[in-house]
Amino acid sequence: MGITRRDILKGLVSLPVFGIFFHQFFKKKNIDHYRQNQILSELKLNGQPPAVIPAGNLKKGGQLIRLGIIGYGRRGEDLARSLGFAHPQWVESQRKNAEKNRLDMRLKDWLEQEDLNVAITGICDVFDLHAENGLAAATSDMHPAAQNKTLPPSRKYRDYHEMLEDPNIDAVLISTPDFHHAGMAIEAVKASKHVYCEKCMTRTEEEVYQVVEAVKNSKVVFQLGHQYTQTEAFTKAREIVSKDILGKITLVETTSNRNTPHGAWIRHLDDNGNPKPGNLQTIDWDLWLGDRPKVPFSIDRFYNWTKWWDYATGLSGQLFCHEFDAVNQILDIGIPKSAVASGGIYYFKDNREIPDVFHSVFEFPNSDLTLIYSASLASSRDRGRVFMGHDSSMELGDTLTVMADEDSSRFKEKIEKGIIDTSLPLFSYRPGAKGIDAVTSATEKYYATRGLVYTYRSGKRIDTTHLHIKEWLDCIRFGGTPSCHIDKAYEVTIACHMATKSYQEKRRVEWDPVKRRII
Numbered sequence: 001m002g003i004t005r006r007d008i009l010k011g012l013v014s015l016p017v018f019g020i021f022f023h024q025f026f027k028k029k030n031i032d033h034y035r036q037n038q039i040l041s042e043l044k045l046n047g048q049p050p051a052v053i054p055a056g057n058l059k060k061g062g063q064l065i066r067l068g069i070i071g072y073g074r075r076g077e078d079l080a081r082s083l084g085f086a087h088p089q090w091v092e093s094q095r096k097n098a099e100k101n102r103l104d105m106r107l108k109d110w111l112e113q114e115d116l117n118v119a120i121t122g123i124c125d126v127f128d129l130h131a132e133n134g135l136a137a138a139t140s141d142m143h144p145a146a147q148n149k150t151l152p153p154s155r156k157y158r159d160y161h162e163m164l165e166d167p168n169i170d171a172v173l174i175s176t177p178d179f180h181h182a183g184m185a186i187e188a189v190k191a192s193k194h195v196y197c198e199k200c201m202t203r204t205e206e207e208v209y210q211v212v213e214a215v216k217n218s219k220v221v222f223q224l225g226h227q228y229t230q231t232e233a234f235t236k237a238r239e240i241v242s243k244d245i246l247g248k249i250t251l252v253e254t255t256s257n258r259n260t261p262h263g264a265w266i267r268h269l270d271d272n273g274n275p276k277p278g279n280l281q282t283i284d285w286d287l288w289l290g291d292r293p294k295v296p297f298s299i300d301r302f303y304n305w306t307k308w309w310d311y312a313t314g315l316s317g318q319l320f321c322h323e324f325d326a327v328n329q330i331l332d333i334g335i336p337k338s339a340v341a342s343g344g345i346y347y348f349k350d351n352r353e354i355p356d357v358f359h360s361v362f363e364f365p366n367s368d369l370t371l372i373y374s375a376s377l378a379s380s381r382d383r384g385r386v387f388m389g390h391d392s393s394m395e396l397g398d399t400l401t402v403m404a405d406e407d408s409s410r411f412k413e414k415i416e417k418g419i420i421d422t423s424l425p426l427f428s429y430r431p432g433a434k435g436i437d438a439v440t441s442a443t444e445k446y447y448a449t450r451g452l453v454y455t456y457r458s459g460k461r462i463d464t465t466h467l468h469i470k471e472w473l474d475c476i477r478f479g480g481t482p483s484c485h486i487d488k489a490y491e492v493t494i495a496c497h498m499a500t501k502s503y504q505e506k507r508r509v510e511w512d513p514v515k516r517r518i519i
Helices: 004-012 016-043 076-085 088-100 106-111 126-138 162-163 180-192 205-216 232-242 286-287 299-303 314-331 412-416 442-449 464-478 486-505
Strands: 065-071 117-124 153-155 170-176 196-197 222-223 249-257 337-344 356-365 369-376 385-389 392-396 399-405 425-429 456-457 460-463 509-512
Touching: 065 076, 065 162, 065 464, 076 126, 076 464, 106 460, 117 126, 117 162, 117 286, 117 356, 126 153, 126 399, 153 162, 162 170, 162 180, 170 180, 170 464, 180 196, 180 399, 196 464, 222 464, 222 486, 232 249, 232 314, 232 425, 249 314, 249 425, 286 442, 314 356, 314 392, 337 486, 356 392, 385 412, 456 464, 460 464, 486 509
Parallel strands: 065 117, 065 170, 117 153, 170 196, 196 222, 249 369
Antiparallel strands: 249 385, 337 356, 337 509, 356 369, 385 392, 392 399, 399 425, 456 460
């Protein structure tokens, strides 16, 4: 027979000091348990992982889908690994990392990743080195499904038009610089290829309308690469808002901070890939430039294209797009009525045109809501994503915390009775709290804290991009609409262009819902 709480207390009676201590300990524990039950009962939450997992993530099987990846740089490699394909050198490096650090579970997580029943039958890149790396990953026998099937061969392309003409490709993933996205997506739709496109969807406002028209007049499945919606914390956040736990939400603040020009915004130079001066046979510079102004070959422009307006949309298209989509997926606020943006090149005094500090304010009068976005590439101070309501506020990243407001109407009685302590979280949720993640870089840490790398399903750590791509593939196989479909992509991309236009023209811009144009 086990020792009970009663036995412990009886045994401590003869020890006055310890008896009082344990008596107070158990008394507090009972009070805390009572308060917790009272709060969860009020919120109608059980604190468990979300009961509803997006339908696409529950489906299995289906026919083999043959994929082409257009653009096999850093993000292209990420997409391939999310599909289950990795370069042998990456696998070996992760194996060594795991041997050195038992907490590094990245290789284990990847090997346990679900087989999506796909083949990468095409790799397209204007840089031969990147294309060869893609072929090595696509044909490697180290992927999770290698033991179960023989996959069709993969082919290398320089010009994406040739890839789109290939009948052995069913769908494409576009991970090129932003200024190529619109043209490639439209041509892919015309070729009846399903499209997974990385953000920002377009470089210009006019391109948005062209992509939307093409997709809506087709039968292809389109998904924009905003994988954040796949996290468990995000699913719990939608549940909290739907139950009106925050009360009327009137202000949302989102941020992006990092103290480096590198990472997702500025790419590292690749010492192994830089062509020798005057020797450009490994990079088709004209194809890379496309319809952009013709300039001499530049290693800086090739790798760090996000520094120039000719190729990119600035921090709004690179980072804010994730923030806006997260808010829009939860609150369904649509396109802002107005936007005002400011900032400048305050720290990195190099040859860039795009600011390293950027802020924008968006108004949604139909929702009685203001959205504020603030970003800095010159400070790594952690700032959250906060939804502010009359009754409570919610901070959302890879974890979720809800704090009651001291002047809340809904919780007034429980606050006065001491059941709710406004200095403590009303509710918190941390997916996979029993696990420890190995984060090995500042950029990876940033992504992890924003919910952009991993989430948990039934206690298992899973790559969010893998889930986002799986959702897209399931919609191709079984029908349905992915979470970041063309309508959501339209709204987030217009919001990004509103911020960019406001910054460039130094004025407040508005959305005309009748003309469907930024004015």
